[in-house]
Amino acid sequence: MGQVTFKNVSKSFGSTNIIDGMNLEVHNSEFLVLLGPSGCGKSTTLRLLAGLETVSSGTISINGRDVTELEPRERDIAMVFQNYALYPTMTVAQNLGFGLKAKQIPPKLIKEKVNEIAYLLGLTHLLNRKPNALSGGQQQRVAIGRAIVRKPKVFLFDEPLSNLDANLRLEMRAEIMKLHREIGATTIFVTHDQEEAMAMADRIVIMDNGSIEQIGTPTEIYFQPKTFMVAGFIGNPSMNFIKGKISNKMEISMPIGRIKINALLNLGEDIEVGIRPEKIKLADSKSKSTEIKVTVLVTYVELLGPRAVVKMKHESGQELTSVIEHDEIESYKVGTEINISLASQALHFFPKN
């Protein structure tokens, strides 16, 4: 229960457009992650859905019910804020029960439900504490508990893990996913951390400058980025880009060489050619028509435990980054020239706008 639809939703403050004509369909029980650089409009999208901001135009509906004009309390949603927003004057138990109290549920029932949730989240021994006597992780649990105790149709999370340290973040991430599997409610989760997005999402929505760049499963987003922005934003180290021109039918010329591809292109068009760092391999002796062999100078090697990042420079000035396994490191000596190969099936092409 909990299908969410954004139809042509725009939001502007004065003359600046925060959200620009957004269309989005969130499926029932889905775990959807909104991902993007800061200021891309992901938090605003969440707040529009929550009813904390009003849309400038367009409609939002939950389960087919138009909620665009409704108050937050009428939308049957729950939200977990980045700084948890626990009520400082109330105990944990009162925090958990506050939403139920609004629905005028009898105190006895509230107590039952609160105890149940507290048990589920391991908060039972903290029920009478005030929030400022809790650790960050415990506060986070209370915030989540407060959301699920009301059994809303849709859960909203606004960067809930960004205030936690690395270990706790992993732990809470697992916990949120477990809860989602158990409860099965539609969840919309905002983050700027792509690793978090990849690990948690059923589908990821990549946003930039107030509009959606791509919607897809983590696999699709990583392996089939639809736009230049998505390709550059996802992946660490980020994708290499090489400027190219369509010089011939089915052939692209670049500073580092030419390559034939199996697609029809517009002659003379400028194009960005991308390749992920881990797809750059050492060239072997066999030569294939579907790869470019390039000689580059190794300028820098950075060891990251089992893997290493290698920076290389072509004589044209083009710089490339690759990620290699530790056992290959002998072949990459700083200051030496090496031959690498870029396979055509690993290349991504983005027409220049």
Add this chain to the structure above:
Amino acid sequence: MNAAKMHIKYKLILPLVFLLSGIMLYPLIFSAWLSLQDYRLTRINDVQFVGFENFGLIATDSSFLNAMGNTIIFVLSAVTFELVLGLSLALLVQKLVIFRGAIRSILLAPMFITPIAVGLMFRFLLNSEIGIIPFYLLKFGVSIDWFGPELALFSIVLIDVWQWTPFMLLMFLAGLEALPKTPFEAARVDGAGPWLTFISITLPMLRPVIVVAIIIRALDAFKVFEYVFAITRGGPGNSTETIMYYIYQTGFRFFRMGEAAAASILLIIFILLLVILLVNLSRPKVTK
């Protein structure tokens, strides 16, 4: 949703707007009207429109000008003393390791008590016949007539300093506490002495607080009334007549409400100009 939100923001301020219109805005307008009338409490049924005549009368009234002059001298000297004393005390108290809280509480005490009590206390302490201070000064051969024609205004300033230096202290202690520590540590590492540190680091960083404190205190000092009322009633002669006391006299002793209203409007214009001047002076200059 939008309409409802607009609604609540105006609903929330409605009681305040309603009340302040009744007790401040309306009286202000009334006051402006009053300043254009020949309005005497003794002849309340015979009120005549006289235009700006009251302003003319006031502006050429030597006792108004005298009161204005006294007030300006009072404000300037009181605020200067309080600023210097308050800042010095704040620096000293801040360095204290023990008893800081208790000492701060004691030193702040005068600013909370009713000014009329302060005025009477000092009238009693400084009285040339029954006051303990002149009594012991006389034992050292010093004879000072604190409320005589020469010193009366100065004594009033001293009383103001006693009561309101604590306000400066309060502001500066808070200001000092809010300053970041690293510039001071850097200065120590660089070998700057206490004086250089104060001049080149503390003072510039404290500047916004100093400006706010001066503005608040100066505006408040313009309202000085209680000490004058408690001690000198404007005298000897009219050497301690301040502008508030002048307005009080004109309106409620001589019953000339129109002229008093005109004087109060001149006062408010003067204060407004002063605030604009102070704010402009205090803006950090932009260097090109």
Add this chain to the structure above:
Amino acid sequence: MIVSFENRLLQFIGIMAIFMAIIVVLFPFFWIFLESVKPPSLGGRPDIWRFELSWENWSEVLLNSSVPLNIMNSFFIAFITVVISLICGAPAAYAFSRFRGFQGARYSILAAEMMPPAILILPLFLILYKLELIDSRIGVVTAHLTFVIPVITWFLIGFFDEVPKDLEDQAMIDGYTRFQAFYKVILPVVRPGLGAAAVFGFVLSWNDLFYSLLLTGAGSRTLPVAIASFWTFRGIELGKMAVAILIAVIPVLILSYFIQKHLIKGIGGSGVKY
């Protein structure tokens, strides 16, 4: 740490200066207290330090004068003024803090706070006169509201500014209206601030002489006005005056002790630079 002789000297001078300041602050209180417990016949004698402790002044003032009535009046007026100020000021301060478009209103509050009483007393007097409210406690409350409301509102804007907005967002998502979020969640959070503002407003009203002097008569006279009338050059009223002063001053000193740390935030406000 090595402390040079020069530093020690400076330190010594500093401590002496603070010591002096403490004496300057405390001595008037001490002398007034002594005066209040001297036998009335020894009043106004600066040379007399040793005397029989006498509570005659105290009992005279408390049992045989108008001071108890004046205390009641002052208390009633200050209390009602603060209650009205909070009821009107708190919601408005919240609105000023949270909603866009009220920047000008913040400055208006500040301007109202700075308004000299001289300009308001004349019309207020005439208005209250016409309403036959001269010498009534409600008339003084009206006048005191003109300076207590702006101060309390200004204080509260600063306190509301410090409460994260997420709190009422959360409450609204939890099923409450904006107004419920305000009084069920935000008000309890700023309760210490509300308390400090209320105490400060109370002290301001309690301390006022100017308005009370002109708007009260025998029935509604407040304590400061009563004190002012003690100084008559005729009788030996000094001891009684000392008692009245102490009665006016001591409760305020106790109250203000508890709000000192909130005062800064209140006076400075937030979000508005000079």
